[in-house]
Amino acid sequence: MKVIFSIVKELWGLFVDDQSYALAILAWVTVSALATRLAIVTRWAGPVLFAGLCAVLVENVVRSARKNSRRNR
Amino acid sequence: MTGWTQSGPAIGASFLSSAVEFVEALTIVLAVGVTRGWRAAWIGAISAAALLTGLVVFFGKALEQIPLATLQLVVGLFLLLFGMRWLRKAVLRSAGVISLHDESRVFAEETQMLKTFGAVHGLIDLVGFMAAFKAVLLEGLEVVFIVIAVGTAAKNLPAASAGALAAGVVVVLIGVMVRRPLTRVPENSLKFSVGVLLSAFGTFWTGEGLHIAWPGENWAILGLIGAFLSVAWLSIRIARQNSALQAGRTQS
Numbered sequence: 001m002k003v004i005f006s007i008v009k010e011l012w013g014l015f016v017d018d019q020s021y022a023l024a025i026l027a028w029v030t031v032s033a034l035a036t037r038l039a040i041v042t043r044w045a046g047p048v049l050f051a052g053l054c055a056v057l058v059e060n061v062v063r064s065a066r067k068n069s070r071r072n073r
Numbered sequence: 074m075t076g077w078t079q080s081g082p083a084i085g086a087s088f089l090s091s092a093v094e095f096v097e098a099l100t101i102v103l104a105v106g107v108t109r110g111w112r113a114a115w116i117g118a119i120s121a122a123a124l125l126t127g128l129v130v131f132f133g134k135a136l137e138q139i140p141l142a143t144l145q146l147v148v149g150l151f152l153l154l155f156g157m158r159w160l161r162k163a164v165l166r167s168a169g170v171i172s173l174h175d176e177s178r179v180f181a182e183e184t185q186m187l188k189t190f191g192a193v194h195g196l197i198d199l200v201g202f203m204a205a206f207k208a209v210l211l212e213g214l215e216v217v218f219i220v221i222a223v224g225t226a227a228k229n230l231p232a233a234s235a236g237a238l239a240a241g242v243v244v245v246l247i248g249v250m251v252r253r254p255l256t257r258v259p260e261n262s263l264k265f266s267v268g269v270l271l272s273a274f275g276t277f278w279t280g281e282g283l284h285i286a287w288p289g290e291n292w293a294i295l296g297l298i299g300a301f302l303s304v305a306w307l308s309i310r311i312a313r314q315n316s317a318l319q320a321g322r323t324q325s
Contacts, residue, residue: 045280
């Protein structure tokens with residue numbers, strides 16, 4: 001039973017370790033999907049999807065770095 | 074969706090990411106071999122590898138039945154979450170925000186833990202078998218995911234499988250020769266590269282699943298790889314500067 005629990009926990013951990021980060025990625029993909037469906041963004045839909053994901057990455061990295069600096073004070 | 078623009082990076086991503094996971098599994102298997110015996114270590118590792126091979130074959134065939142757009146979106150999303158998780162961690166490690174993964178420390182801890190169990194009599198040391206089996210299975214699940222996701226989306230499961238297999242052979246051969254944890258493997262650099270590749274694939278296929286028309290079609294993957302690499306490098310610079318600024322404020 002312990003082994004099965006470890007496997008399930010490991011599978012979850014493959015995709016999520018920072019929940020806010022994972023949620024932000026999914027939220028941006030949802031926004032992009034809606035924007036594409038409603039034809040708000042057409043030709044630039046791909047670059048917009050990419051740009052949003054980069055913003056999520058950079059924001060999380062900066063926030064993590066700040067949190068780490070405060071912890072080390 | 075076939076062609077070298079997808080197969081090449083697919084083999085590359087599969088090889089690199091599998092190499093990282095095999096190195097981590099090797100550390101545990103070595104610890105088992107040294108403390109509990111090589112028979113338990115080998116049988117545990119081979120049993121897990123056989124189970125994982127079966128999973129690749131089963132899921133590879135099952136996924137062929139799913140409509141392409143749905144498959145692209147689901148596989149793309151999982152790859153995106155997986156790849157961006159690796160990329161985030163690799164960036165934070167490169168920036169010194171979190172510590173690097175240390176195989177020698179993992180080996181020491183695992184060896185210490187395995188020694189606490191008494192001798193097990195019988196045909197096979199079950200403690201050692203379970204430790205080796207669990208390590209290879211858990212690390213191998215990541216390899217299976219990458220092989221299936223990358224291989225299915227690139228419509229070249231054999232190429233992705235070949236990449237993973239090649240990585241496994243290389244790591245096992247080196248492990249057998251040196252008989253110690255592979256601490257000199259540039260693990261974070263590998264994870265950084267894999268994170269970039271998988272984030273790019275995940276973004277591309279998520280877009281395909283959402284019926285987004287990428288400029289340059291399949292060539293967009295190469296553009297995404299270059300762009301993610303640039304953004305990740307920039308993120309490392311920003312995080313380092315941020316940490317240096319905070320340290321400066323603390324000292325003053």
